[in-house]
Amino acid sequence: MRKLRRNGNQINIRWISTSEDNKLRGLAKEQARAATQEDALPQERVPRMKSTTLNIARSQAVPSNDLPVDIGRHAKRVDAALPGKHTRQLYDRLSWKEASVLAQLRTGMARLNGYLYRIKVADTDQCACGQARENVEHFLFRCQKWTAHRTELLQCTNTHRGNISFFLGGKSPSDDQKWTPNLEAVRASIRFAIATGRLEAT
Ligand SMILES: [Zn+2]
Known part of the structure; x- marks a missing residue:
């Protein structure tokens, strides 16, 4: 009013x-x-x-600009399946903080420069490491700032390294009908993200 x-x-x-x-x-x-x-x-x-x-x-x-186009693209790349039982399974028993971290990584609307720059909150979309745009994939798999935190992530799998769907509980286009999310890997990703402290408001 x-x-x-x-x-x-x-x-x-x-x-x-x-x-x-x-x-x-x-x-x-x-x-x-x-x-x-x-x-x-x-x-x-x-x-x-x-x-x-x-x-x-x-x-x-609300910010007047619509959601960036690549946000929907990111979410689809993470999970080719429609939200359903598996999504509920993913978020079940997660604390609020864990759920918020997982949602950021799955939607791409994450407190990372790649997204913050899009919504005009950050001055650059580049990562502080100076090597690339700071998007979810760079953060999870590539940024050298977080190499030491990645041990557990790497131990989850030999065959799915760098597979964003696998690590965020999504279905890849190559997964068959019997696919279910690997909750261990999802939890490892969440723990990784929390350990870096990067997704938290400063
Ligand atoms: Zn980086």
């Missing part, structure tokens, strides 16, 4: 007596009944002003 006021709108609030209230309620019911009758024509339009104002307030509350 404060937001609406700030934008130069006036808001009047007024208590109404019970009898008036009843009258209004009766009217509202009548209108509702009429509107829900079969073949009912839409009544006059709801005044536009209110909804427009709300939309403006809403659009100011």
Whole structure:
């Protein structure tokens, strides 16, 4: 409401007596009944002003730029399967912090320069190591700053090293129908990310 006021709108609030209230309620019911009758024509339009104002307030509350295109692409690369039982299985029994870390890595909307730069929070998309754009794959598998933290990740598998789907509990296009997420690997990724402290707000 404060937001609406700030934008130069006036808001009047007024208590109404019970009898008036009843009258209004009766009217509202009548209108509702009429509107829900079969073949009912839409009544006059709801005044536009209110909804427009709300939309403006809403659009100011969230960053106006849409999600970067490559965010959807990242999520799909991580997991070719639609969210379902396996997603629930992944997040089951994770603490809030662990779940938040996993969600960041799976969506790509992570507190890493690659994404922060896109939403105009960081000045550069480059990693502090100076070698590449700091995206999820660079962070998980390649950045030399975190080599010492990667022992457990590497011990999870010999065949899936560097496979982002495997490490984030997603289905790769090459996985067959019997595929299930490797929860050990997912937990190792989460532990790795938490150990680096990189995804936390500073
Ligand atoms: Zn790096």
